Amino acid sequence: MSVLVDKNTRLLVQGITGREGGFHAQQCRAFGTKVVAGMTPGKGGSDFEGIPVFNTVEQAVRATGANTSIIFVPAPFAADAILEAADSGIGVIACITEGIPTWDMIAVRRYLERTKTYLIGPNCPGLVSPGQAKVGIMPNDIFQLEGPVAVLSRSGTLTYEAAAQLTERKIGQSTCLGLGGDPIIGTTFAQALRLLEADAQTELVVLIGEIGGTAEQEAAEVMATMSKPVVAFIGGATAPPGRRMGHAGAIITGAAGTAQAKIQALKAVGATIAPTPADIGATAEKVLKGLKAQGLAPAKAKTSTRKGR
Amino acid sequence: MKVHEYQSKALLKEYGIPVPPGEVAQTPAQAREIAARLGGEIVVKAQVHAGGRGKGGGIKIVSSPAAAEAAAAQIMGQPLVTHQTGPRGVPVPCVLVTRSVDIARELYLSIVIDPAARGPVLMASEAGGMDIEEVAAKTPEKILHAPIDPVAGFQAYMGRRLSFGMNLAADQIRPASDIMGGLYRLFRDKDCSLAEINPLAMDKEGKLWAVDAKLNFDDNALGRHQDVSALRDPSQEDALELQAISYGITNYIKLGGNIGCLVNGAGLAMATMDTIKHFGGDPANFLDIGGVARVERVVNAFKLFVADPQVKAILVNIYGGIARVDIIAQGIVDSMKTMEVKAPIVVRLAGTNLEEGERILKESGVKLIRGKDLADAAQKAIAAAKGGRA
Numbered sequence: 001m002s003v004l005v006d007k008n009t010r011l012l013v014q015g016i017t018g019r020e021g022g023f024h025a026q027q028c029r030a031f032g033t034k035v036v037a038g039m040t041p042g043k044g045g046s047d048f049e050g051i052p053v054f055n056t057v058e059q060a061v062r063a064t065g066a067n068t069s070i071i072f073v074p075a076p077f078a079a080d081a082i083l084e085a086a087d088s089g090i091g092v093i094a095c096i097t098e099g100i101p102t103w104d105m106i107a108v109r110r111y112l113e114r115t116k117t118y119l120i121g122p123n124c125p126g127l128v129s130p131g132q133a134k135v136g137i138m139p140n141d142i143f144q145l146e147g148p149v150a151v152l153s154r155s156g157t158l159t160y161e162a163a164a165q166l167t168e169r170k171i172g173q174s175t176c177l178g179l180g181g182d183p184i185i186g187t188t189f190a191q192a193l194r195l196l197e198a199d200a201q202t203e204l205v206v207l208i209g210e211i212g213g214t215a216e217q218e219a220a221e222v223m224a225t226m227s228k229p230v231v232a233f234i235g236g237a238t239a240p241p242g243r244r245m246g247h248a249g250a251i252i253t254g255a256a257g258t259a260q261a262k263i264q265a266l267k268a269v270g271a272t273i274a275p276t277p278a279d280i281g282a283t284a285e286k287v288l289k290g291l292k293a294q295g296l297a298p299a300k301a302k303t304s305t306r307k308g309r
Numbered sequence: 310m311k312v313h314e315y316q317s318k319a320l321l322k323e324y325g326i327p328v329p330p331g332e333v334a335q336t337p338a339q340a341r342e343i344a345a346r347l348g349g350e351i352v353v354k355a356q357v358h359a360g361g362r363g364k365g366g367g368i369k370i371v372s373s374p375a376a377a378e379a380a381a382a383q384i385m386g387q388p389l390v391t392h393q394t395g396p397r398g399v400p401v402p403c404v405l406v407t408r409s410v411d412i413a414r415e416l417y418l419s420i421v422i423d424p425a426a427r428g429p430v431l432m433a434s435e436a437g438g439m440d441i442e443e444v445a446a447k448t449p450e451k452i453l454h455a456p457i458d459p460v461a462g463f464q465a466y467m468g469r470r471l472s473f474g475m476n477l478a479a480d481q482i483r484p485a486s487d488i489m490g491g492l493y494r495l496f497r498d499k500d501c502s503l504a505e506i507n508p509l510a511m512d513k514e515g516k517l518w519a520v521d522a523k524l525n526f527d528d529n530a531l532g533r534h535q536d537v538s539a540l541r542d543p544s545q546e547d548a549l550e551l552q553a554i555s556y557g558i559t560n561y562i563k564l565g566g567n568i569g570c571l572v573n574g575a576g577l578a579m580a581t582m583d584t585i586k587h588f589g590g591d592p593a594n595f596l597d598i599g600g601v602a603r604v605e606r607v608v609n610a611f612k613l614f615v616a617d618p619q620v621k622a623i624l625v626n627i628y629g630g631i632a633r634v635d636i637i638a639q640g641i642v643d644s645m646k647t648m649e650v651k652a653p654i655v656v657r658l659a660g661t662n663l664e665e666g667e668r669i670l671k672e673s674g675v676k677l678i679r680g681k682d683l684a685d686a687a688q689k690a691i692a693a694a695k696g697g698r699a
Contacts, residue, residue, distance in 0.1 A: 020631075075529065101530035102422055103500055106459045109427045125630060139630050139661045155576015157628045160660060161683070164628075181575055183424045210576060213424040235579040238586040239595070242393070246560040246575025246597040248529065249424065255446060276587050277580040278684035 001201040002129035002175045003150070003192075004092050004118055005033075005068060009133040012037045012060050012090065014081050015072035016048050020096070024072070024137050025051060031134040031143075036064040057088040070126060070135050071095040078122060079104035086117040093186070094135045095122035102248070105184035112186060119186025123247070125156035125178035136178065138163075147172020149284055150196045152189055153208035154181050154215070154247065158235060158277060162206055165281025171288065174201040181247025183212070189219035197226045203291065204229050206284055207271070209262055211236035212250045216262040223269040229291065231284045232266045233274040234259045310526045312540045313356040315405045317522040320499065321506070324491035327484075328519050331407025340381035343406040345374040350409035353380040355401045358545040360523075361391030367401065370409060377406060395565075402544045410518050415508035416475055417441055418489065420496045423456065429496060431455040431463070431489060433471040437508035463493040484517055485509075499537055500530030549594075549617055556609035560599065566591025567694050569620040569652065571610050573598050573632040581626045584683055590691035593620045600631030607640020608647065615648055622694035623652050626686060629660030638666035642673040653678060653693040657686035 011028060015021035016038025026049060029035045037060040038048050044055030054060035069085045071078060078097040085093045100122050112119055120127050126136020131146040142164045149171055153159040159178045177192055179185055196202045207230050209216040223230055237259035239245045241252040252258055263273055274283040315333040322328045330347055334340035344351045355367030362368050367389045369380040381404045388398030415438030423430040434452045436444045444451055453474045455467040468486025477485055496504040503525040510520040531538045543551055553561035568585055570592050572578035578597040585592050598610055614620045627637050644650060657680035658666055678693060680686020
């Protein structure tokens with residue numbers, strides 16, 4: 001199994017003729033993803049490294065059956081690109097673009113509530129199901145081992161760090177999702193956890209949060225209803241309040257935004273906390289071994305994969 | 310982006326929110342003229358981007374133009390130190406000279422983006438004039454919330470609910486609601502990330518005034534607001550942070566410790582700081598170098614370390630994704646060849662183009678301390694900063 005991206009993924013690259021878009025289209029293809037279309041307005045009918053380019057998402061979907069999109073367009077035009085993809089029936093959108101104005105995302109998020117589309121990001125590395133498909137910008141070589149652990153993170157590089165530590169311990173991954181560092185994102189921890197709870201392959205979730213907002217507290221509410229264990233790390237414990245730590249969402253503006261408050265909320269629902277990012281792999285390994293020792297079979301996949309909010 | 314109180318108040322006024330009469334003064338003599346024009350009791354307020362001005366001596370109440378001039382001279386004559394500025398304080402480029410309001414009650418009003426509600430939320434409280442974080446911690450029931458739908462916008466009922474909730478009299482409901490509506494339109498039109506009036510003061514006649522105001526703006530939206538971008542005051546920003554911005558490095562934050570950090574990715578950069586602290590060290594800065602396309606960017610980051618007298622060791626922690634390890638490695642080598650980097654350098658590299666990066670480092674012959682992973686590198690950087698070798 002895995003969630004959101006798999007062998008059936010047919011990928012459209014929005015902004016394929018740009019530097020980043022072109023490079024990562026090829027990297028995704030090298031990973032094994034079926035990259036079926038590119039899209040750049042005005043360049044329809046041309047060809048990028050054997051990938052047909054279209055003027056609109058609608059045309060691309062109609063001609064190629066694309067069901068997933070990855071977006072590399074510049075920030076001022078990114079909201080438009082997301083809405084075009086959703087309006088054309090794309091089911092999973094990963095928006096890599098950084099620096100989208102918050103109000104643009106408020107409008108996008110509100111629009112998406114009425115659709116079945118899942119948006120990952122923006123300001124994120126995308127998502128990858130090892131052995132099946134990559135819809136993102138993460139290095140191919142560290143996401144090669146299929147297995148029982150899902151990784152959810154607000155940070156790109158920490159996703160790599162976590163996956164590499166797992167792989168080093170011969171622990172494979174089901175799906176790794178970088179959800180993005182902005183205040184308003186598409187798919188949240190809470191929604192992703194519901195999907196992973198229903199996924200037959202996933203036995204354990206590694207959740208990498210950070211200061212700012214209340215996404216980890218919302219995640220804790222879902223975790224209270226889950227059968228699968230969660231290992232968590234919260235970045236930014238030492239960040240000073242009031243300063244934005246790179247990610248637009250990583251700013252402590254209230255008591256709930258501190259690392260301490262988040263760790264407390266996650267611990268209260270049974271999460272095992274990795275004290276430093278270097279301990280994520282070892283902590284996950286310990287919890288997995290505990291599961292096996294107790295002879296607990298992974299929870300049966302629940303049938304519903306309906307888009308929950 | 311932050312702006313000064315007088316700039317915030319000018320925007321509030323544009324949106325119909327009552328602001329006490331006042332003007333900004335660049336010199337003590339100007340402060341005297343403005344005070345003479347306004348007459349009556351006068352407040353002279355330091356214009357800085359930090360909070361806690363009152364306790365820091367940055368706000369003075371005077372009753373004559375001469376006293377206003379003296380107060381302005383005193384306030385502008387030295388950096389202002391508050392609990393938010395650090396011990397060196399911040400320069401005071403100007404003062405706001407404004408008529409004093411005879412305050413009967415102090416209320417609180419603000420709008421922020423609530424990520425959980427995926428939109429703006431209006432907050433109001435009877436406990437104005439205090440630190441709202443403290444109110445939220447001790448008496449959360451005193452803060453009233455009204456989430457605002459981004460399409461429907463601010464509605465009159467929200468104003469009524471919050472105004473009656475703050476125990477305002479019937480004839481004050483309309484003016485209070487109008488202030489809330491104006492604040493929301495301002496917040497929406499200008500892409501604010503925070504719009505706060507604290508206190509929203511009621512005078513003895515029952516009239517409401519925005520006595521202090523704070524606006525923050527979404528950095529990502531500044532591109533569509535030339536008028537807001539023009540309000541930036543570089544005097545309020547750290548010299549090293551400004552130097553970073555001049556290199557196009559926007560994710561650099563100066564901190565108090567002695568280990569310079571160069572990391573790719575905001576999450577990993579934060580986690581690197583956490584790891585250093587975990588092992589007993591102290592980072593000198595937060596720096597997310599991002600997806601490095603050019604060697605020059607790395608060299609520029611090293612220029613920041615060299616310019617920072619607090620840096621006693623440098624920790625380079627790279628997990629290459631979009632950022633390529635070979636470019637980082639070349640940047641380290643070029644930095645060491647083109648400038649005198651006194652601080653020992655601890656390097657941990659992984660990810661995209663690692664082999665090529667390793668070859669560059671090896672062939673250059675530069676002296677580096679190698680960390681095999683994040684924990685190892687952090688501990689070696691701490692030891693190096695202390696003057697020892699791990």
